[in-house]
Amino acid sequence: MKVNRYGRAEILTPDEISLLFTEGLTKPRDRALFGVCLYAAARINEACTLFYADVIGFKGVRDKLVIRSFNTKGKQDTREIDIHPRLKVYLEEYKDSAPSLNKYNPHLFPGRHGRGHIHKGSADLILREACRRLELEGVSTHSFRRTALTQMSDAGVPLRHIQAISGHRTLGALERYLGVTDKQKHSAISTLDF
Template identity: 50%
Template sequence: MPKIDRYGKAAILNAQQITKLFDAFRSDRDRALFGCCLYLGCRISEACSLQTEDCYTDEGQVRSQIQIRKSNTKGKQGTRTIDAHPELVKLLEVHKPGKLWVFQSRSYHWRHLDADSADWILRKACKKAGLEGVSTHSFRRTALTAMSNAGVPLRVIQDISGHHSLNELQKYLEVSEEQRRSAIASLQFHHVGKDSFSDI
């Protein structure tokens, strides 16, 4: 069930919707922020609180691996290190990070952008793009579902997502009608005739 009035599951985005949204974002910062959620499979709070040194070298180059600190994760599950996708590198290269925070607050220079502000940014972009049922969690659900559909083992996805258990991770993964149909169509059995049961 898609999200309606902020209730239900965040929508899974397809490629066309992602393009529409990224075109609708007003700044390089906003595209980089939601690019982190999409290409790191992380929560919006984790993306907002990325420190500049977690993503950039002292020379200002984007790191080949992005670090999400334990102190910024839900339940303080542990620090995660994730390879920087080439598309994310491009987004971070054109974004100008703050001295301490990658996504520094424009109102308070000592603070990072907060999740509520990110939610407001996304809602404005969704309205412009004509999309409904999308939330900040859509990017994380989209990333994790895409990895699962590509055949990435759940243990690997769990390591990237930082979920406490596989059971919690599986709640995030979308199963499409086409996948259900393909699953049933894949069943190939040799039918046993009724005569085979005559001696039972």
């Protein structure tokens, strides 16, 4: 995993996000997979191990996705997360591009030869290749989750709400996890009264 000098995954800029989802991640599956990481603030393993039925129902993409407790770090509580409109588009495109999806495999992102789920190492390779082509440095699979949580904090979402989405056990753990963005740096400097 690429990290910044403080040992944390880099936070993506809006330009990097746009570039990754328009030019880097070229397959509907890849946009859906990393869209889950970004728009649901999911860890890569949580996204890789999603069940089809926890995201897509008889009428199409659900309004909420479910991350089951047994797929979370530390086997935390099951989380239900609202599906962002842009994520819904990525999931619909993916569903439409793979008509045999869920025919023999319960996972949303099947593994090689349709068995099990995609491995997080395979997802990492997909992202590394996209970043190499785009000449982006410092991006890791964890950058999407960290970016989402930091953007929520920047937007003024209460930490308890962010904690419910992220699944962090304590607010202290969540606060250590959040990054300081340029927006925060500039607003902090502008509040100084000399």
